Amino acid sequence: MGGVYILSVKNIKLKRDGKELLRGVDLEIGECEIHSVIGPNGAGKSTLAYLLMGIGGYSPEEGSVHFNEEDITQFTITQRAKHGITLAWQEPARFEGLTVHDYLSIGAGGTGKVSENTLRHALEMVDLSPDKYLHREVSEALSGGERKRIEMASILTMKPKLAILDEPDSGIDVVSLKEVVALIQDLKKNGSSVFVITHREEIVAASDKASLMCDGMIVKTGSPAEISDFFIKKCKPCDVETHDLKGG
Amino acid sequence: MDVIKLDTSAEFTAMADAYERSGGDPSVLKMADVSSLVVSGNKILSANQTEGVVLEKESTESGVDIMLTIKKGYTIPNPVHLCFGVLPKEGLQQINVTMIAEEDSSVELIAHCTFPNSEHVIHKMDGKIIIHRNASLTYNETHFHGKKGGVEVIPKAKITIEEGGRYYTGFTLVSGRVGFLDLDYEVDAGKDAICELNAKVYGKGDDKILIKEKVFLNGENARSVIKSRVAISDNAVAEFTGVTEGHAPYARGHVDCVEVVQGNAIAKAVPIVMVDDPLAKVTHEAAIGSVDKKQVDTLCARGLEENEAVDAIVKGMLK
Ligand SMILES: Nc1ncnc2c1ncn2[C@@H]1O[C@H](COP(=O)(O)OP(=O)(O)OP(=O)(O)O)[C@@H](O)[C@H]1O
Ligand SMILES: [Mg+2]
Numbered sequence: 001m002g003g004v005y006i007l008s009v010k011n012i013k014l015k016r017d018g019k020e021l022l023r024g025v026d027l028e029i030g031e032c033e034i035h036s037v038i039g040p041n042g043a044g045k046s047t048l049a050y051l052l053m054g055i056g057g058y059s060p061e062e063g064s065v066h067f068n069e070e071d072i073t074q075f076t077i078t079q080r081a082k083h084g085i086t087l088a089w090q091e092p093a094r095f096e097g098l099t100v101h102d103y104l105s106i107g108a109g110g111t112g113k114v115s116e117n118t119l120r121h122a123l124e125m126v127d128l129s130p131d132k133y134l135h136r137e138v139s140e141a142l143s144g145g146e147r148k149r150i151e152m153a154s155i156l157t158m159k160p161k162l163a164i165l166d167e168p169d170s171g172i173d174v175v176s177l178k179e180v181v182a183l184i185q186d187l188k189k190n191g192s193s194v195f196v197i198t199h200r201e202e203i204v205a206a207s208d209k210a211s212l213m214c215d216g217m218i219v220k221t222g223s224p225a226e227i228s229d230f231f232i233k234k235c236k237p238c239d240v241e242t243h244d245l246k247g248g
Numbered sequence: 249m250d251v252i253k254l255d256t257s258a259e260f261t262a263m264a265d266a267y268e269r270s271g272g273d274p275s276v277l278k279m280a281d282v283s284s285l286v287v288s289g290n291k292i293l294s295a296n297q298t299e300g301v302v303l304e305k306e307s308t309e310s311g312v313d314i315m316l317t318i319k320k321g322y323t324i325p326n327p328v329h330l331c332f333g334v335l336p337k338e339g340l341q342q343i344n345v346t347m348i349a350e351e352d353s354s355v356e357l358i359a360h361c362t363f364p365n366s367e368h369v370i371h372k373m374d375g376k377i378i379i380h381r382n383a384s385l386t387y388n389e390t391h392f393h394g395k396k397g398g399v400e401v402i403p404k405a406k407i408t409i410e411e412g413g414r415y416y417t418g419f420t421l422v423s424g425r426v427g428f429l430d431l432d433y434e435v436d437a438g439k440d441a442i443c444e445l446n447a448k449v450y451g452k453g454d455d456k457i458l459i460k461e462k463v464f465l466n467g468e469n470a471r472s473v474i475k476s477r478v479a480i481s482d483n484a485v486a487e488f489t490g491v492t493e494g495h496a497p498y499a500r501g502h503v504d505c506v507e508v509v510q511g512n513a514i515a516k517a518v519p520i521v522m523v524d525d526p527l528a529k530v531t532h533e534a535a536i537g538s539v540d541k542k543q544v545d546t547l548c549a550r551g552l553e554e555n556e557a558v559d560a561i562v563k564g565m566l567k
Contacts, residue, residue: 055545077548087549093542096477096506097564106560107550158550 005066006031006193007052007162012063014051021047022060023216029162029209034184034194036204038227039213045197046090048213049166052195053087054080067162084161088168090197092151095138100150103138107158114157122153125186127179144171152183163187165196169203181206201231259335260286260293266362267331270392270423276329284329287312289339300324300353311342311372316357318383320350330359337367337398346376349383349413356386363391366427367398375405379413379441388418397425397453404432409441411467418446422566426455426484433460439467439496447476448566451484451513462491465499465528472501479562480513487516494521494528503532508539508562 007029014022021044029035039045050058052065054077064073067083075083086107095103104122108114120130126149136142138150148171155163169180181202187194196203204210210227212220220227263286264274276282277294283301286293290311297303300322304315318324334341349355363369379385393399401421409415419431426449437443445461457480463472474490492501507515519532539558547557 053545053549056541076554077545078551078553081549081551085549089542089546093540093546095543095561095564097567098560102560102564106547106552109551154550 004031005029006033006068007195008066008069009052010064010066012048012051012060012065014047014058014060016047016057021216022051025063025216025218027211027218027221029193029195032188032191032193033209034188034196034207035209035211036196036198036207036224036227037211037213037218038198038204038230043213044216045213046166047216049087049164049195049197052164053077053085085164086155086158086160086162087164088151088155088166090166090170091144092147094140094142094147096140098138099135100138100153101134103150104154104157107154119153119157122156123150125156125183126150126153127176128153145173148172152180155187156183159190160192162193162195165194167197167199169198169200177202201228204228204231257293259288259291262335263288263293263331263333263362266333266335266364266392267360269364270360270362270390272329272331272360276326277331279326282326282329283324284331285314286331287341287343288333288335289341298324298326301328301355308342308344310340311344314343314345316345316347318347318349318353318355318385321352322350323354324356327356327358330357331362332359332371333362333364334369334371335365337365338369340370341372343371343373345373347378347385347387349377349379349385351380352382353380354384357388359387359389361389361391361401362393363399364394366394367396369398370400371402373403373405375403375407377405377407377415379407379409379415381410382412383410384414384416386416389420391419391421391423393421393424393427395424397427397455399425399427400430401427402430405434407433407435407443409435409437409443409470411439412441413438414442416444416446418448420448420566422448422450425453426451426457428456430458431460434462434464435472436464436466437470437472437499439469441467441470443470443472445472445474447478447488449476449478449486450562450566451478451480451486453482453484455480455484457484457486459487460489460491463493463501465492465494465501465530466496467499468496469498469500470496471499473504474502475504476506477565478505478507478515479510479566480507480515481510482513483511484513485515486513487518488534489518489520490532491520492522492530492532494523494525494530496525497527499523499525499528499530501528501530503530503534505532505534506565507534507536508565509536510538510558 009027490503517534521530
């Protein structure tokens, strides 16, 4: 397949505490592409997301990660962020004393780098009233769903080249799934590539490309329709040797 | 309204400057409708009392004796401002203060303590606070120290809250070096009393921090929260002791301490909870450790360097 890849992952292997969590991951993401990945619990999706972000303890034993043709395999989180990569956690951290305003400003390059209107707009985009939320703390006082929305707002204000979203749909009410889809499409419209981990068919359907991850490997990449099959066939834990996906 | 004394001397200006640099608005110290007191060393530089406030003060050999009374039934509209400081490099300042909130009164006090040039300054405060029935007293004290750390701050206070009274206090020492802090507050809470003690301290270098906060829930349905946030780095040491005893039915208390440690700093937290009434309940939580990794990673993923991320997290915690 031709085209320009913004991210190119080759044969990534990762062990933690003696356990092989990633067993030779290959992945390519194109510019302004929405690439979703599905797979059973424990397949290694979040692990892959952490590795792509450069989180401590997640550097690969083997393989490489290239971003815009630069080898970033050994880059720190900050270096990757400065190159335009960011991550929205499956379960976002909470910060006592840090307001939504502060938090969004940090993503936007520091306080004062971006107008308050931009921050307000980002909150509106995730359906949180700016008047109600801008000066609240990103702490325990927020619900998990609110925190997920703020996480998305922070990705929007950061305008990354590559957004890694780990289950942006989890913990968010079903009614809002459409909004999550719209946000992902917005990111694309604004020039971001999106790597989105999900368990929702709707998000796969809205993607340009999708992958199926199983047992530490990406076992299939294709069109959303091809991958969506596995929601229907209920991918049973695949035969690791052959990755026989037809068994469902 | 009666302006007792308004000083425009160089010393007042210097205090007002230090006050401003420490984040205060010095213009309030000259407002006729704001009760205030400015003390430099043992000199009373200005004082003002407004309706409902009785402010008696007297200069002593090494400080001041203060008696502040909020008259029965008065809600004081503007916060009362107290400004204490020692401008020279060395000195002892002993503040003896009694505060009385009479029945059904309500007041907020804002105290700033500033020692901008300190190399060896001792600031002692002995406080006695009585909050009578259904009165409310809020006391927030913020410290601003110089960069050298030669300050000893020794605030002690005994607080009595009568039935239905409320007491909120905050002690903040996060800018400049701590030096040595030995804070000791003890509260006796009566029936339906509410009490909240907050402390935020940032220690660096070889700062030494001791915080002791004790609450005795002696009245039925008395409630308290002790909350402390301490960040220490370099070779600083901190020890927090939070005591809450529930001695009456339906008394509820909670002790909450978070200490963040960097470098070679050493932190200790000692929550002591005790209940001798079967219907009382006291809980505690204490967390000591380095800054949460996920928080740091999250801010790094937004483009901050690791040290900037730690700084933002610690500042947030101490805000
Ligand atoms: N430090 C570790 N040591 C050993 N095993 C680990 C470690 N961290 C994670 N794992 C294991 O790695 C596997 C992959 O976890 P990961 O969180 O990446 O799964 P996931 O695909 O994101 O699942 P989910 O859909 O539930 O979010 C799991 O079996 C998990 O238990
Ligand atoms: Mg996961």
